[in-house]
Amino acid sequence: MAEAENQEEQIAEGTPVLFREELITILEALFRLSKLPNNAFEIKDDGLYVKGLEDTLTGHIENDNIHPTKQQTDILKNFSLIDDILCYKGNKIASSLSGQEDNELELKPDGFYFKQREDNTEELKQFTRDLIVETGLYDWQIVPELPENSISDSTIYLIEQQVEDLDITYYAKWIHKEDTWISLDILLETFNKLARKEEVEEAIEKVHEHENKDTLDLFTIDEETGRLLFNNIDILDTMQVSDDANNAIRIGQDGKLFVPDLRSELNSVERGAFNKTVLLSEECNGSGEYNLEDDINNYNFIIVEYYLKPEPTPPVAGQNPEEIIEEDLNPYDAKSDMIDVDNLNYLYNNHIDYMLEHDYGFSTYNTKIRLWDRKLQVTYYNKVCIYRIVGIK
Numbered sequence: 001m002a003e004a005e006n007q008e009e010q011i012a013e014g015t016p017v018l019f020r021e022e023l024i025t026i027l028e029a030l031f032r033l034s035k036l037p038n039n040a041f042e043i044k045d046d047g048l049y050v051k052g053l054e055d056t057l058t059g060h061i062e063n064d065n066i067h068p069t070k071q072q073t074d075i076l077k078n079f080s081l082i083d084d085i086l087c088y089k090g091n092k093i094a095s096s097l098s099g100q101e102d103n104e105l106e107l108k109p110d111g112f113y114f115k116q117r118e119d120n121t122e123e124l125k126q127f128t129r130d131l132i133v134e135t136g137l138y139d140w141q142i143v144p145e146l147p148e149n150s151i152s153d154s155t156i157y158l159i160e161q162q163v164e165d166l167d168i169t170y171y172a173k174w175i176h177k178e179d180t181w182i183s184l185d186i187l188l189e190t191f192n193k194l195a196r197k198e199e200v201e202e203a204i205e206k207v208h209e210h211e212n213k214d215t216l217d218l219f220t221i222d223e224e225t226g227r228l229l230f231n232n233i234d235i236l237d238t239m240q241v242s243d244d245a246n247n248a249i250r251i252g253q254d255g256k257l258f259v260p261d262l263r264s265e266l267n268s269v270e271r272g273a274f275n276k277t278v279l280l281s282e283e284c285n286g287s288g289e290y291n292l293e294d295d296i297n298n299y300n301f302i303i304v305e306y307y308l309k310p311e312p313t314p315p316v317a318g319q320n321p322e323e324i325i326e327e328d329l330n331p332y333d334a335k336s337d338m339i340d341v342d343n344l345n346y347l348y349n350n351h352i353d354y355m356l357e358h359d360y361g362f363s364t365y366n367t368k369i370r371l372w373d374r375k376l377q378v379t380y381y382n383k384v385c386i387y388r389i390v391g392i393k
Helices: 002-013 020-030 054-061 070-077 121-134 197-207 235-240 263-272 341-349
Strands: 042-044 047-049 079-082 085-088 106-108 111-113 139-142 155-163 168-177 180-183 219-221 228-230 276-280 288-291 301-308 332-340 354-360 363-372 375-380 384-392
Touching: 070 079, 301 341, 301 354, 301 363, 332 341, 332 354, 341 363, 354 384, 363 384, 375 384
Parallel strands: 139 155
Antiparallel strands: 042 047, 079 085, 106 111, 155 168, 168 180, 219 228, 276 384, 288 375, 301 332, 301 384, 354 363, 363 375
């Protein structure tokens, strides 16, 4: 009752009113649903309902077993049909046929096609028989020249020919087939180019004419040894090898001249022989570098010869420098060291000095050196003075 009274009050006030039943009628008219079987809309208690298909569509799109990849799609784009024949990039993928006019093969949509020929075996046999009959030769004639009229294709025409060089006569044979004359002999022009037996024998005889034939006839081969003989004498043994005791040439096992290779022996003798070379001859009485006459690597050992070299004594107060005794400046007590060149290279590569020592009374004097290639370096100097370096092979 209260609701009806309220509605009456609203109508009385002049305000438009839409009742619930009227709204439902209007909405049902506006949102009518099709009765077709594929309609996805459905009316629920709370309103219209459509099933979400995002997951289904996503799974469908990402399924490689359903959709081709981009690479496959790019390949498929190159396929086409030309005259109902499958082609790839415009070319027939079945095969490529020659464009020659007499090609019997043909490519059809269902494959290669070759027209089945009829069996003409008997016809071919009969054609052969007829051809043999047509080309049969039944007659021969001696004529001065080939006829121009009344020519028979079954006749052999003989024309007399004269060979001046041999002074003989022979007959050239001709037949006529398909409006063409065919020679059964060698033409005279060709015949004259051929060498005759007499000419060949004469040429061979001239080739074998030697002024020294008598000498050549003296050469033979020993049947047992296979060695070359001259007048039954072995050439290598008796004519070409000297009997001199110092002769290194001899006959090898194969019957040929042989000289032994002595290079290894000579190299060994050269290495074993004593040979010395003066590489430096001057006083090295101070730190620094000195040049050698040759590379130390050309030698097996290096001999370093040295002595003590006194330094001038400074003059005392009031003493005249000229009064210094000269003998006090002369070197004394010489010594020498023999050093392996390999050891010198090892020391140099490892930055190690070789020390030359000299004892004198209670004092020890020394000098440090390094040797490599063509160089001597005095790294420290203390009265031990090198005066000569010798290389030994």
